[in-house]
Amino acid sequence: MLIVKKFGGSSVANKERIFNVARRCIEDYKEGHDVVVVLSAMGDTTDELLALAKTINPKAKKRELDMLLTTGEQVSVSLMAMALQSLDVPAVSLNGFQVRMHSTSRYGNARFKRVEKERILHELDSRKIVIVTGFQGVNKYDDVTTLGRGGSDTTAVALAAVLHADKCEIYTDVDGVYTADPRVVKNAKKIDTITYDEMLELASLGARVLHNRSVEMAKKYNVELVVRSSLNHSEGTVVKEAKGVEKLLVTGVAADQNTARISVIGVEDRPGIAFRIFDTLAKNNINVDIILQSVGREGTKDISFTVASDDLKAAIRTLEENKERLTIKDITWNEDVAKLSVVGAGMMSNPGVAAKMFESLYNSRVNINMISTSEIRITVLVPKKDIDKAMNAVHDGFAMSD
Amino acid sequence: MLIVKKFGGSSVANKERIFNVARRCIEDYKEGHDVVVVLSAMGDTTDELLALAKTINPKAKKRELDMLLTTGEQVSVSLMAMALQSLDVPAVSLNGFQVRMHSTSRYGNARFKRVEKERILHELDSRKIVIVTGFQGVNKYDDVTTLGRGGSDTTAVALAAVLHADKCEIYTDVDGVYTADPRVVKNAKKIDTITYDEMLELASLGARVLHNRSVEMAKKYNVELVVRSSLNHSEGTVVKEAKGVEKLLVTGVAADQNTARISVIGVEDRPGIAFRIFDTLAKNNINVDIILQSVGREGTKDISFTVASDDLKAAIRTLEENKERLTIKDITWNEDVAKLSVVGAGMMSNPGVAAKMFESLYNSRVNINMISTSEIRITVLVPKKDIDKAMNAVHDGFAMSD
Numbered sequence: 001m002l003i004v005k006k007f008g009g010s011s012v013a014n015k016e017r018i019f020n021v022a023r024r025c026i027e028d029y030k031e032g033h034d035v036v037v038v039l040s041a042m043g044d045t046t047d048e049l050l051a052l053a054k055t056i057n058p059k060a061k062k063r064e065l066d067m068l069l070t071t072g073e074q075v076s077v078s079l080m081a082m083a084l085q086s087l088d089v090p091a092v093s094l095n096g097f098q099v100r101m102h103s104t105s106r107y108g109n110a111r112f113k114r115v116e117k118e119r120i121l122h123e124l125d126s127r128k129i130v131i132v133t134g135f136q137g138v139n140k141y142d143d144v145t146t147l148g149r150g151g152s153d154t155t156a157v158a159l160a161a162v163l164h165a166d167k168c169e170i171y172t173d174v175d176g177v178y179t180a181d182p183r184v185v186k187n188a189k190k191i192d193t194i195t196y197d198e199m200l201e202l203a204s205l206g207a208r209v210l211h212n213r214s215v216e217m218a219k220k221y222n223v224e225l226v227v228r229s230s231l232n233h234s235e236g237t238v239v240k241e242a243k244g245v246e247k248l249l250v251t252g253v254a255a256d257q258n259t260a261r262i263s264v265i266g267v268e269d270r271p272g273i274a275f276r277i278f279d280t281l282a283k284n285n286i287n288v289d290i291i292l293q294s295v296g297r298e299g300t301k302d303i304s305f306t307v308a309s310d311d312l313k314a315a316i317r318t319l320e321e322n323k324e325r326l327t328i329k330d331i332t333w334n335e336d337v338a339k340l341s342v343v344g345a346g347m348m349s350n351p352g353v354a355a356k357m358f359e360s361l362y363n364s365r366v367n368i369n370m371i372s373t374s375e376i377r378i379t380v381l382v383p384k385k386d387i388d389k390a391m392n393a394v395h396d397g398f399a400m401s402d
Numbered sequence: 403m404l405i406v407k408k409f410g411g412s413s414v415a416n417k418e419r420i421f422n423v424a425r426r427c428i429e430d431y432k433e434g435h436d437v438v439v440v441l442s443a444m445g446d447t448t449d450e451l452l453a454l455a456k457t458i459n460p461k462a463k464k465r466e467l468d469m470l471l472t473t474g475e476q477v478s479v480s481l482m483a484m485a486l487q488s489l490d491v492p493a494v495s496l497n498g499f500q501v502r503m504h505s506t507s508r509y510g511n512a513r514f515k516r517v518e519k520e521r522i523l524h525e526l527d528s529r530k531i532v533i534v535t536g537f538q539g540v541n542k543y544d545d546v547t548t549l550g551r552g553g554s555d556t557t558a559v560a561l562a563a564v565l566h567a568d569k570c571e572i573y574t575d576v577d578g579v580y581t582a583d584p585r586v587v588k589n590a591k592k593i594d595t596i597t598y599d600e601m602l603e604l605a606s607l608g609a610r611v612l613h614n615r616s617v618e619m620a621k622k623y624n625v626e627l628v629v630r631s632s633l634n635h636s637e638g639t640v641v642k643e644a645k646g647v648e649k650l651l652v653t654g655v656a657a658d659q660n661t662a663r664i665s666v667i668g669v670e671d672r673p674g675i676a677f678r679i680f681d682t683l684a685k686n687n688i689n690v691d692i693i694l695q696s697v698g699r700e701g702t703k704d705i706s707f708t709v710a711s712d713d714l715k716a717a718i719r720t721l722e723e724n725k726e727r728l729t730i731k732d733i734t735w736n737e738d739v740a741k742l743s744v745v746g747a748g749m750m751s752n753p754g755v756a757a758k759m760f761e762s763l764y765n766s767r768v769n770i771n772m773i774s775t776s777e778i779r780i781t782v783l784v785p786k787k788d789i790d791k792a793m794n795a796v797h798d799g800f801a802m803s804d
Contacts, residue, residue, distance in 0.1 A: 018458065049477075053480075053484055055417055056417060056420065056481050056484045056485050057484035057487060059488070060484040060487070060488075061483075064484050064487070064494075065484075067476060067479070067483070067495050068476070068480035068481065068484075070476075071476045071477050074469060074472075074476075075451075075470060075473050078455075078467075078469035079455065081466045082455060082458045082459035082463070082466050082467075082470075083458050083459060085459060085462070085463060085466070086458065086459035086462075092465070093466060093469050095469075097499050097544070098544050098545070142500050143500070
């Protein structure tokens with residue numbers, strides 16, 4: 001078997017943890033498997049480097065930030081190789097250049113274009129454990145890029161895809177994917193299997209177990225993902241194609257507090273205006289999430305939508321600057337909101353889920369601001385202060401802990 | 403003009419110093435020059451990374467150590483680019499991969515084979531200050547290598563050579579090359595100009611101002627070096643071809659305490675034995691310095707030589723293992739020795755220098771263990787405890803402070 005194993009920064013934060021990971025890798029190696037390990041930077045290294053950059057230049061260019069940040073993973077992989085070698089297992093560390101993980105040019109948020117496998121296969125052939133820097137690529141100018149936060153998951157999946165790995169294990173500090181955040185919902189239960197689509201909805205909605213781009217890529221290339229703990233040997237959660245996965249009505253519930261609502265009031269009610277608003281925002285790199293449109297006064301309409309909290313200021317500025325062209329009369333916003341979502345592949349064929357969710361929220365007196373649904377997801381916007389109560393109510397309502 | 407400027411780790415140890423270097427570079431840039439900057443890792447980063455590696459694996463492979471250490475310079479260059487950009491000067495950082503500084507394969511002690519200039523010229527063409535990682539290369543396997551301690555000087559000279567730079571400035575924390583170590587000899591005087599050969603003898607003898615490989619390369623490619631301070635604007639010392647440099651009898655005096663003497667006693671007095679001894683040591687990567695051969699008892703001979711202190715153990719082990727084959731009766735050694743050298747291009751045509759040196763040492767009661775001479779250098783081995791006294795005596799004897 002060829003196994004790709006990815007460990008995050010907290011799993012390699014110090015000497016003891018590095019050796020813990022090394023021993024985990026050796027178990028598979030000694031059973032005769034080929035092992036490729038993807039690592040993030042140690043502990044808080046990335047944040048520390050960002051803070052260092054900020055003292056030098058608060059508006060540092062992303063190209064130089066990427067040059068700086070990518071050193072973090074290079075430190076991790078070289079130390080891991082040393083740890084494995086000290087345990088008498090041949091190992092070699094490789095960075096994005098050496099593997100040739102070609103990416104798009106966009107610094108700070110690059111995507112893989114083509115990942116080469118020759119170097120890794122060559123090292124595996126000589127029975128080495130191969131340790132690869134997560135989170136980074138090389139663009140067409142030979143410059144180093146980063147994939148954005150959580151990008152190491154994507155590195156692992158990309159390598160698993162190109163190497164036709166039998167398994168891609170994502171190690172974390174929890175036992176797997178839960179029906180809800182166990183820190184908030186004490187009855188939350190570990191999920192044994194989940195479909196890519198369900199995982200995607202959960203990941204992008206703030207479950208934060210897997211980087212959503214990595215799940216998209218796993219789906220596209222049919223890479224079987226396993227989310228498991230680096231601290232114990234329990235089975236974890238398998239993420240795979242819907243076939244063979246029991247279609248639960250609701251698989252999990254997720255909360256996302258990194259959100260804000262914006263309303264543009266009194267825009268002209270004629271074709272193309274909504275397009276222009278969201279096109280203007282998109283051109284300024286602002287991602288818009290839930291959108292709700294309602295009829296306003298005197299033949300105008302009001303449009304509400306959510307953006308990530310970090311993008312709120314930029315979004316308002318952009319809208320202000322284009323107020324006239326976009327026929328906006330007024331702009332209001334609210335930061336004290338959070339998104340709550342229930343996800344389940346079984347929803348498609350069962351119309352009662354939304355009603356059940358609204359009932360649970362009503363019973364615990366949580367007010368609903370906005371609603372958005374997809375085939376396998378229902379998301380509501382609720383007051384931020386109510387989010388924990390809401391998550392527990394919905395989790396209990398669907399009896400997910402049974 | 404195209405100017406290559408190299409700054410060591412202490413010059414970029416913190417934010418203030420990074421900006422100090424940035425401003426130095428901008429002065430030349432604003433005068434219209436093309437500026438290439440070579441940097442070492444910040445402050446004690448390299449030592450800290452080595453210490454970190456040691457906690458993981460005290461016998462870490464050099465390939466992995468190089469992978470680890472090269473992150474240090476990458477941090478420096480990216481931060482410098484950010485500093486320059488914050489001062490509104492376009493800048494770009496490049497590592498060994500990006501420049502394509504091809505080196506030999508030998509990890510930890512690589513040499514440049516071919517350095518490409520296209521990427522740097524391209525960046526200079528768009529009027530950027532180009533900041534390059536010192537100390538590192540890439541070998542034919544695409545693996546990162548380091549040049550060994552002080553290798554950033556060599557990086558600067560290699561770039562100056564390939565770019566046909568008008569000047570290669572090596573910045574340090576002293577004002578230039580001195581007639582002796584100013585910390586030991588209080589009358590030591592700054593030298594205005596010095597030949598490559600003199601500098602080479604001083605560098606390899608422990609003057610530690612310039613990495614000797616960098617001086618060799620500067621001589622080979624006729625790169626004019628300037629050694630100057632990063633803390634002030636004084637002129638520094640120019641290192642260039644003998645032509646036009648006043649041939650002083652004695653230019654400088656240098657001490658090297660990193661040395662040990664080994665004597666092999668009673669080896670057979672027949673052709674080839676000495677060759678075999680030094681060949682055996684060379685094959686074990688032990689560099690031998692001063693060699694002295696004397697007649698021993700009963701048709702045998704004794705051979706004494708010096709090695710770097712770090713190599714003493716390995717040298718003794720190698721000799722012990724080959725004792726029989728090399729016909730060695732006994733091995734003795736002494737670590738309490740130091741080398742003292744006087745260097746001067748004028749020596750060649752003046753036979754009285756050695757006598758003068760010995761007289762100075764005799765007058766201050768310093769015992770001489772061994773003597774070795776080249777055309778422009780005289781080296782003696784003295785007791786380690788006497789080295790400071792000896793250096794002062796010789797410096798005064800040749801009136802170098804006048």
